[in-house]
Amino acid sequence: MAQTPIIEMRCISKRFGQVQANDVVDFSLQRGEIHAIVGENGAGKSTLMKILYGLYQPDKGEIYVDGQPVTISSPKRAMRLGLGMIQQHFTLIPAFTALQNIILAKETRKFGTLLDYQKAEDKITRLAEQVGFDVPLNTPIESLPIGAQQHTEILKVLYHGAEILIMDEPTAVLVPQEIEGLFECMRGLKREGRSIIIITHKLDEVMTIADTVTVMRHGKTVITCPISETNPHQLAEHILGEPVHQRAIERKETNQENPMLQLEDVSVKTGTGKNLLDGINLDVFSGEIVGIAGVEGNGQTELVEILTGLRQIHSGKIILNGESVVNSSTAEFREKQVAHLPADRHRHGVSLNNRIDENFIIGRHKQKLFSRNAMLHQKNIQRFAFNALDKYQILVGDITHQIKTLSGGNQQKVVVARELSGNPTLIIAAHPTRGLDVHAAKFVHTRLIQARNRGKAVLLVSSELDELLLLSDRIAVMYNGRIAGIVVPTSDGGNSNSLSETDKQKLGALMLGLSLEHYSGV
Incomplete structure (x- = not known):
């Protein structure tokens, strides 16, 4: 006798204007299963999951939870049914502590009862230990690194009784160490009998963590199969609807006589005097892509901010095309033809x-x-x-x-x-392919290389080492607000199959604060 799915969505359709986001989609999830949904941007993945979580209402179709037909009219109704969603853009209140954010959405109790913070904190602490998280519960969210913020989101849905977790691009903002920690958490939740839906573009991660994968394209389900019956190449072909051909990105030799951007002994401090950037020296030449690597929180964000008018420096020089631009405004940087692809598009990229x-x-x-x-x-x-x-x-x-x-x-x-x-002269690209599918990411990569080949200077900040090694002429690694070292990639400049493991290990060593002299591979 076949097991009843814990979630079943039948013939789901949803239209936005002229766009058919979901077109008669079927989807099912088993208890204790990790089920990945993949597809290009706009394939309908997030729409389908937002319908499941009550953020959207389907035009047609039915939803069953544990075999029973349900109407999920709101996220509150979804939570009562045991569903929780960790969205790509976190829904936390920055000024509140992690503890306050976790208990915030708890259902209202009878009039006159007070919240027992100590009891709630004890319960959440036990829950955090159970899933292997170390979150400082009494620290404001705005002071926590991204990984801890995500842990807070997960603890929030678990605290409210979620048996089914929907994770939208959960690794998009995490560094490799945090990704493995997240996967260990997911495996632990699976062992407890919880079910997880993961929306992602990273096919290697799908192969690592998922039991089942569903491919969507143009609002339809293309294929659903056990992960053991497919591979990344087949998934990519299903996603794109055509054979995938690896082509090297054409890279031209460019003239590097005069730097377009010069940073000389640049420092940024907090109000208490702590160094966020500490004596940064870096040149970016016209016709060059300089990558910036590092574990999040080591000064990459502040580096982007001082080059886009979002933060002022305390000392040092910033020279753009021979002219000082120290503490220029965002508008002034734009006037000087500085383009900015921000890491947080919702905050700095779009209205x-x-x-x-x-x-x-x-x-x-x-x-x-x-x-x-x-x-x-x-x-x-x-x-x-x-x-x-x-x-x-x-x-x-x-x-x-x-x-x-x-x-x-x-x-x-x-x-x-x-x-x-x-027609910028300098492009500041911060995580430009975060959350993009393979086709869109390739498109952005090609555009950045084309800009480089036309003589533009590009500063590329990314947490994806493969992306940095594929695109960069040089990679500067940041650690504790400083440039820890610079690696010149040894791959053939565009063939993703030839990215050097030695280069990755060098970068990893510098990201951990080790000098290359102590790296055994050098």
Whole structure:
């Protein structure tokens, strides 16, 4: 007798304007199973899971929980049914402590009862020990690293009784050590009989952690199979709907006589005098991609902020094309042709409640092409947006809709299109492919290489070592606010099959604060 799925979704359909996000989709989840859903951006993965969690209502279809038909009208209803969702962009309140965030959504009790913080803290501490998390519960979320913030999100849904966890791109912001810790947690939850749905673009991680995989394309289910019956190459072909051919990225020799960007002994301090950046010296030449590697929290964010007008330095020099730009504003950096692909597109890249076409001109809306007498020139804006949509292969239903209706990957494509179309001299790219599918990531990689080949200077910050080794001419590793060392990749410059394990080990050693003299592979 076949086991009754703990979750079954039958013939789910959902349309947004002209876009059919889900088209008669079937999906099932077994108890104690880790089930991965993969597909290109806009394939319908997140929409399907948001329907399951009550954030969207299906146009058609049925949902069953433990064999019983249910209507999931809201996330609160989903939580009562034992579902919890850890979204790609965390839903925590920065000023609240981890403990406060975890207990915040607990159901209201009878009038007059007070929250027993100590009892709640004891329960959450036991829960954290059970899953192997070490979260400082009384520390504000804004002071915690990303990995600890994610642990807080997971503890929150477990504390509220979730037996089914939906994880949307859970490793997108984690470093390798944190990813393995997350996987150990997931395996532990599986052993306890909990079920997990993971939405991801990382096929190697799918092969490592999942029991079953479902591929979606254009709003439909393409295939569902046990992980033992497939491989990354087959999954990639199902995702793209065509054979996958590995092609090297063409890289031209460029002139590196004069640096486009120079940082000389740059330091940034906190209000208490702690060094966030400590004597940074770095040159980026025209026609060069300089990668920045490091475990999160070692100064990469602050480095990007001082080069995009989001933070001021305390000492040192920043020289752009021979001119000092110390403590310039964001607008001044834009005027000097500095493009910024931000790590957090929701915070710094797009205006979620504005129209799609309007997001294409953020930072450029005062140009004569787009506004006259303080009035926006809608025809020119839409013409510019349509050209960019076509050039960057961005699928939308209606450009007058809010950009938050687009998938995360297509939102990122809008940012890339806007920033690179302005003919920048310096490109600051912070995690530019985070959350993108393999096809979209390849597209962004190609665009960055093309910009390099045209003589643009590129500073690439990424937590993906493969990405850094594939694209970078040089890689600077940050540790404790300093440049710990620089590695020149030894691969053939574009063939992903030849990325050097020795280079990865060198980078890993520097990321841990070890000198290359102590690295046994040198």
